[in-house]
Amino acid sequence: MNMQRRRFVALMGSFSVTAALGTATARGEEPQLVEPIHRVANAASLTPKHLTQHPLDRALDIATNALTHCRANINDYTAILVKRERVGDTLGDYEYMYAKVRNRKMDGGQITQPLSVYLGFLKPTSVKGREVLFVENQNDGNIVAHEGGFKGKFLPTVTIPPDGMLAMRGQRYPMTEIGLENLIVKLIERGQQAKQNPGVTCEFRKNAHVKGRVCTVLHVTQPTPTPGAEFHQAQIFIDDELNLPIRYVAYDWPKRAGAPLEVIEEYTYLDLKVNVGLSDSDFDQYNSVYNFHSK
Numbered sequence: 516m517n518m519q520r521r522r523f524v525a526l527m528g529s530f531s532v533t534a535a536l537g538t539a540t541a542r543g544e545e546p547q548l549v550e551p552i553h554r555v556a557n558a559a560s561l562t563p564k565h566l567t568q569h570p571l572d573r574a575l576d577i578a579t580n581a582l583t584h585c586r587a588n589i590n591d592y593t594a595i596l597v598k599r600e601r602v603g604d605t606l607g608d609y610e611y612m613y614a615k616v617r618n619r620k621m622d623g624g625q626i627t628q629p630l631s632v633y634l635g636f637l638k639p640t641s642v643k644g645r646e647v648l649f650v651e652n653q654n655d656g657n658i659v660a661h662e663g664g665f666k667g668k669f670l671p672t673v674t675i676p677p678d679g680m681l682a683m684r685g686q687r688y689p690m691t692e693i694g695l696e697n698l699i700v701k702l703i704e705r706g707q708q709a710k711q712n713p714g715v716t717c718e719f720r721k722n723a724h725v726k727g728r729v730c731t732v733l734h735v736t737q738p739t740p741t742p743g744a745e746f747h748q749a750q751i752f753i754d755d756e757l758n759l760p761i762r763y764v765a766y767d768w769p770k771r772a773g774a775p776l777e778v779i780e781e782y783t784y785l786d787l788k789v790n791v792g793l794s795d796s797d798f799d800q801y802n803s804v805y806n807f808h809s810k
Contacts, residue, residue, distance in 0.1 A: 570717040574733045575706045577753060582699045584758050590628075591617040591793040592695070594784040595637070600687045601767075601779050607685065611637040614784075615797050616694050619651060626651070631798040632693050633805075636663065646805055649677065649690050650798050658682060658690055659800045661807050672800070672807045687780060695759055695784070702760065705745060706735070714738045725762050726785050729755050740768050746779060754787070761787055 596614040600607055613635040620628035629651030636642040644663015654674055660682075661672040675682050677689040692701075709715050718734040730752040737744050745765070752762035762783040766776035800807040 569710055570715060571706050571710050571735070573719070574717050574735065574751075575703060575710075577731075577733065578699055578703045578706060578751075578760075581753065581758055581760065582696070582703065585618070585696050585699060588790075589618055589695070589759070590620070590790050591615070592787060592789045593791055593793075594787040596634075597781075597783040597785060599778060599781040601777070602685055602687060606778055608639055610639065610642055613637060614693075615793055617793050617798065618694065618696055629653070630691075630694065631793075632690065633798055634690075634693075635805075644806075646807060647690060648798060648800050648805075648807070649693075651691075659807060663806075698760055698763065698782070702751060702763070705749075708743055708745075709735060709737055712737050712739060712741050712744055723752060725752050725754075725783065728761060728787075730761065731755055748776060757787065757789060759787070759789075761785075 593613070593615050596612050598610045598612070615631075615633040617628060617631040619626060619630040631650045632648070634645075634647040636645045642663070646661055646663070648659040656676070657674045658677045659672060659674050662670045677691045683689065715738070716736045720732040720734065723730045723732045733751040733753065735746075735749045735751075737747055740747070747768040748766045750762070750764050751760050753759070754761045762781075764781040765779045767779050769776060796802050799805075
């Protein structure tokens, strides 16, 4: 699998242009717009005392099982997606978006359901009001987006390449790489790469919490910044009930001994609801609850 083309998402994803909450408001829902809180300090360690295999083998088994589960059982989902990324030397602010995603489905080598994504940005103010839409094999592979806020009153809806200069401004990854399935694939790729590095460790902790969701945490450390290694430490929070990763955060190697670790990228899925029955209209730019073509 081409590592360059499968750069990490998002989420968890990463995105080019971002968006406004049309849908959650229409449903009368009030998202919880608070900074994510994660408790792992008192979680019970599950790391075996004596390992007879590579420390990452168990983590890769967990990720592989999650990927199989996602492909077989998860058709679509909604969530509040919280993103923070470093681009160049700058770590951006937390960005919150209401996300709707339909997973790609295949049958006999043919796509029967294309990957479909709607994003409506909630905050901060600089991005609130934007909307972004992507449906695989539609719009010539482009994303549809419009500005929010004051600028949105004057700027038209645009159709632009997801990996183009405009779409990628301030982003680590194109929107086409968003989603839980893409995240799991990238975690497997990174785990397989990390197995080649000397001294890598992986700890497992139960009873961690991400906003009320009970998770098992995989904490991976690569002590040496070898070629191809993309992080010094990474934490993956696997929701115990859903068997899906709902949070990923990666840290860079310290700039000097004893210096605090700096975040490279961080993605969290809050209020994740799976198999909610999303339809084509949820990914239609002319949906009346969206503002792509508001009058």
